Amino acid sequence: MEETLSLQEIAKILKKRLWLVIFFTFISIGISAGISFYALTPIYQAQTQILVNQNSSSEGVYSWQTTETDLRLINTYNVIITSPVILTPVIDALNLSLTPAQLTQQIFISNENDSKVVTISVEDSNPSMAVEISNKVAEVFKEQIPQLMSVDNISILSAAKLSENPTPVKPNKMLNIAIGGIIGLMLGAGLSFLLELLDMTIKSEQDVEDYLGLPVIGIVDLIKEEKQNRFSFNPRKARRS
Known part of the structure; x- marks a missing residue:
């Protein structure tokens, strides 16, 4: 009651x-x-996908060893992508007025479970700049990884492209x-x-x-x-x- x-x-x-x-x-x-x-500045996002895949002459060895090795390396690659050794050349190539720490805040790395595809997402207030940064990070990473890890197993699967009418994500x-x-x-x-x-x-x-x-x-x-x-x-x- x-x-x-x-x-x-x-x-x-x-x-x-x-x-x-x-x-x-x-x-x-x-x-x-x-x-x-x-009041709020629109934020745009661009995505570049890279494939972690070693070349091997033996299909049997590839199935059991190289695939397992690639999957284990992905977590290491995710850290390397946002490290100064990758981002500093990107900043120099694009003449960005950012530090590696500031650029790291704009980059997000993701990949599905048991997938060798890594997605590099970049957010920026300029949609064209987001595309350039995303592609340049993937290119520099592909060039530097043989020297850093002594393995050449990176290929660019899908490059980011600028759409005619970009839609902000934020x-x-x-x-x-x-x-x-x-x-x-x-x-x-x-x-x-x-x-x-x-x-x-x-x-x-x-x-x-x-x-x-x-x-x-x-x-x-x-x-x-x-x-x-x-x-x-x-x-x-x-x-x-």
Whole structure:
């Protein structure tokens, strides 16, 4: 019974200050939309795929030994790709005003389980630059790995290409607007409950029992002004009569 009453009170409070909830919701949505569309810089992504695959004259040996070796080397390759020994030549070749540590923050390496395909993803505010960095990292890595690991098992499977109409991967505008709406809704509801909690004025007989702990014996209803005029004494009419 108490739980049902509590839910009823919550609904009553929200209905009472529904304008406040709606106001904060729309304000938050507007702010989120403004930031997403005009303040945040669009980020584009380019991907280059490389294949870790050793050449072997014996198919049987390739199946059991070289494949296992390539898969084990992939974790090492993932670290080498984002190391200064690879990124420094990339920075010099593209004349980037970045340090290897800063460029590392833009590069993401991934590969599926038991797959010898490694994906190099690069994010940048310039879609053309993202493509150039992604391809250059793959090229430099392919050139340097024979000297670093004494093995030549890297080939570029798919180079990154610049599309005619690049689509940014960040920010997710619709998601930001939805999150902004939820935050505004929560702020409006929270403020409604806070105002209701701070409002100690007595408005009903139930408030008397809740706040003062006194039983309500009777209620005096409001007397309308029309009734007061009807029963008021008029001395002029009394004299005429």
